[in-house]
Amino acid sequence: MKNYTNKTYNMKFKNICILLLLAFNCSAFGQTNQKLNLTxxxxxxxxxxNAESKHGYAWQFYYSNTIDTTTYHYINVSTGxxxxxxxxxxxxxxxxLYPTNPDIVVIGLSLSNEGIRGNGDNNGREQILEQFRSRLLALADSLNQQGIKPVIVNCYPHSDFTPDEYMFTKKMNRIINTWKYPSINVLGTIDDWQGRWAEGYVANAGHPNTLGHQEMSYAIVPSLFDAIQVGKKTPSYDWNQSYYTFRNDEHVENPLSLELKNTVHSFTLSFRFKKxxxxxxxxFTSNDLKHEITxxxxxxxxxxHSVTLPDSLNNWTHVVLSHSxxxxxxxxxxxxxxxxxxNERLVPAQIHFGGTASFIELKDLYLYRSSLNIDEALDLFNKKFIQSSLEFYNPMTKPIEGDRITNYAQSLSELIINNGVDIRYNPVPF
Incomplete structure (x- = not known):
């Protein structure tokens, strides 16, 4: 089955649909002739x-030519x-907040301000975490019930965190990933993997410098707010065991490719394969050089680095490549x-799944705009869903339509099927 027919028609049709949906949603909000308020x-x-001119991650995201500033109006009413x-x-x-008449609210609070530091023991920290969890979720629920779309900024580092306080930070972020609201994994852009701000990106114990704010801004999926407006929901793990088989007799180097149109620094790609x-x-490609998993x-x-595979690849092998x-x-x-x-520093411009191998079976494709830590990678292996800063997701459990692999993440990025590759859907009944 070839999957690259009617490319031009399908692309134009999809773009028209997105524009119509955006227009419909603007009309539904009563804002046909005015911007949507992004607060x-x-x-x-x-x-x-502690960013220069107070141009923090929120400001840098909005004014970096990443988002359509004719569609969204930037407002920041945060209080130190x-x-x-x-x-x-x-x-x-x-x-x-309410005087800004918000359409979307990005909530950026921290466990440090909540009191997680120096709280005696882990029982005290557990109480602080529960206070933060329950009240943050109640705020998001309240906004959602009023027709205001909440987005959660995950908990981030602090240079005075102890190992236990870092553990609770990661625990809270794992909880946020179970919510129905989109979230942003800023920890994975600026964390030294010990809970502190990475060297060179810190202004003081509680704050990043301008470069640190910039790294955090890259964790926001550029098309997230457009995806919210066209009605894309926060995805969850698909437990269906179906998968795709790729035959690549022509050894096409990038069977499935996704072009990254905006700056990406920290990132994670993840997938399962067998046979x-x-x-x-x-x-992926970075600085015009190809970097391959083989x-x-x-x-x-x-x-x-290498790992020995089982003699019989009848079971799925799970791979995570996480770059900080x-x-x-x-x-x-x-x-x-x-x-x-x-040891490397990468700026990917394109990622791909599949490669020169003439045959492979694949499922559960993910791409994140942030670096997952080892605990989160283990969660993915155990099929616990992580939605924060998710740029692309497809479990490969449904038949292919057209020349794109459907993106179930809250993003408008597209994974293209390149010519010369035969992809077959293998349904596995429950």
């Missing part, structure tokens, strides 16, 4: 503290030191286990 509401980091208690105590909602021939099976005989490779730009390292993780760290 950032949080504490000092969200407000841009705020937490989930203070926004109620000082009536921030009525006095600051493959030798050759490349996934990878299979040779019974070994899986990324750069100078700030740490200048890539983690190569297989079946939830760290195989090795590679």
């Amino acid at each position: 950032f509401f949080g504490s000092s980091v969200c407000n841009g503290s 030191g705020d937490n989930t208690i203070k926004i109620e105590k000082f009536d921030r909602l009525t006095n600051k 493959t021939d030798n050759g490349s099976i996934a990878g 299979v040779n005989t019974n070994k899986l490779y990324y750069k100078n 730009y700030a740490n200048q390292q890539t983690m190569f993780i297989v079946d939830g286990k760290l195989i090795g760290n590679i």
